Amino acid sequence: MKVLIYGAGIRGGQALDLIKRKYKIDGEVIGFIDNYKIGQYQGYPIYRLEEADNLKRRILIALNDYKTAKDVCLQLQKRGYADIFWFQYKKTVLKHEDFFTEQCVNCKEWSEDILPQVEMHIMDSCNLNCRGCTHFSPIFSNSIPCLEARLSDVKQLKEKISCIMRFYILGGEPFLNPEINDYICGIRRILPYTQLYIVTNGLLIDHLSDETLQCIKENQVWISISEYQPTRKKIDKICQILDEYKILYEIREASLKEKFCLPLSLSKNSIHPKTCISNGCVIIGDGKIARCPQLMYISYFNNHFNTNLPEDGIMELEFCPTGDRLLRVLKEEVPLCRHCVQNEIPWSVCKKEVKLEDFAVKD
Numbered sequence: 314m315k316v317l318i319y320g321a322g323i324r325g326g327q328a329l330d331l332i333k334r335k336y337k338i339d340g341e342v343i344g345f346i347d348n349y350k351i352g353q354y355q356g357y358p359i360y361r362l363e364e365a366d367n368l369k370r371r372i373l374i375a376l377n378d379y380k381t382a383k384d385v386c387l388q389l390q391k392r393g394y395a396d397i398f399w400f401q402y403k404k405t406v407l408k409h410e411d412f413f414t415e416q417c418v419n420c421k422e423w424s425e426d427i428l429p430q431v432e433m434h435i436m437d438s439c440n441l442n443c444r445g446c447t448h449f450s451p452i453f454s455n456s457i458p459c460l461e462a463r464l465s466d467v468k469q470l471k472e473k474i475s476c477i478m479r480f481y482i483l484g485g486e487p488f489l490n491p492e493i494n495d496y497i498c499g500i501r502r503i504l505p506y507t508q509l510y511i512v513t514n515g516l517l518i519d520h521l522s523d524e525t526l527q528c529i530k531e532n533q534v535w536i537s538i539s540e541y542q543p544t545r546k547k548i549d550k551i552c553q554i555l556d557e558y559k560i561l562y563e564i565r566e567a568s569l570k571e572k573f574c575l576p577l578s579l580s581k582n583s584i585h586p587k588t589c590i591s592n593g594c595v596i597i598g599d600g601k602i603a604r605c606p607q608l609m610y611i612s613y614f615n616n617h618f619n620t621n622l623p624e625d626g627i628m629e630l631e632f633c634p635t636g637d638r639l640l641r642v643l644k645e646e647v648p649l650c651r652h653c654v655q656n657e658i659p660w661s662v663c664k665k666e667v668k669l670e671d672f673a674v675k676d
């Protein structure tokens with residue numbers, strides 16, 4: 314396999330350096346493509362896009378900005394390229410086995426409509442019950458969702474949008490669900506080119522079966538570990554297991570997890586500054602889609618605490634718009650946004666009786 318790096322700049326140099334120093338790729342880099350530079354870069358020839366057309370190689374887009382990378386990808390597809398990857402540069406725990414799996418996104422399904430990230434609960438409850446959990450996990454019972462229904466939600470979403478770049482399997486604590494292997498295989502079948510992640514507090518990793526660990530590895534699922542205080546106590550053991558199975562993982566460090574936030578105010582005019590904690594985390598489940606988990610589960614919150622926070626903006630997956638229109642709708646402000654505030658608290662867990670004050674301020 315011959316590889317051309319699109320972008321003879323810092324990012325392109327970084328990709329080349331990684332390939333040369335850390336990875337063995339099945340083939341070689343033969344040069345760069347750049348429409349603004351000529352000559353050589355890092356000792357490799359720079360081609361214009363028209364010149365590269367004759368070479369018809371795997372293209373590695375090495376551009377920071379996602380929107381520019383997408384434009385380039387669509388341009389390349391129009392010229393007949395099918396084997397395209399976008400270099401992302403991950404500093405997480407890597408095995409240095411396959412550069413394209415570890416450091417890149419496969420652009421095979423890239424089109425005008427790309428949903429950068431989607432998440433789905435496979436378990437609503439959690440074994441940690443943090444105060445301020447934006448998924449409201451402490452108020453949920455331990456019931457296990459219907460596997461077929463959840464997989465059908467993924468399928469339905471895939472029919473609405475050309476590409477889902479990253480898909481997060483989470484909760485609550487996803488490893489509490491005994492059908493985790495079926496979820497991994499089922500979601501991978503529906504989303505063969507998407508980067509799959511399991512987001513976990515890590516506390517159950519040392520209880521996972523050999524079969525589950527193999528399944529994670531074989532389906533190229535990343536593990537994203539939130540390192541809360543109890544997790545930190547066993548982090549070495551967790552890493553040892555994941556290393557043994559050559560599973561890729563990232564650790565969201567304890568220092569970042571020590572501060573939490575009470576994410577809601579019952580008032581639209583809170584004294585606390587407004588903030589959006591969701592960062593574009595679209596969520597699906599129960600045949601529905603919402604622009605963030607807080608909105609998706611606000612009806613459970615209202616029922617549990619007898620509050621009346623606005624629930625508007627959740628759509629039925631079956632009837633929601635498709636493609637670009639869906640992306641636009643998912644960015645629109647919803648009435649609940651006026652209640653989302655920044656109100657820092659030290660990380661801690663809820664007491665046995667979960668209280669409204671564990672998630673919201675009354676100001």
Ligand code: SF4
Pocket residue numbers: 439440441442443446447448449450451484485486514539
């Ligand atoms: S570990 Fe995560 S999902 Fe579980 S309660 Fe804490 S924040 Fe919520």
Ligand code: SF4
Pocket residue numbers: 588589590591592604605606607608647649650651653
């Ligand atoms: S309700 Fe709006 S502001 Fe609040 S987390 Fe969701 S998208 Fe962000």
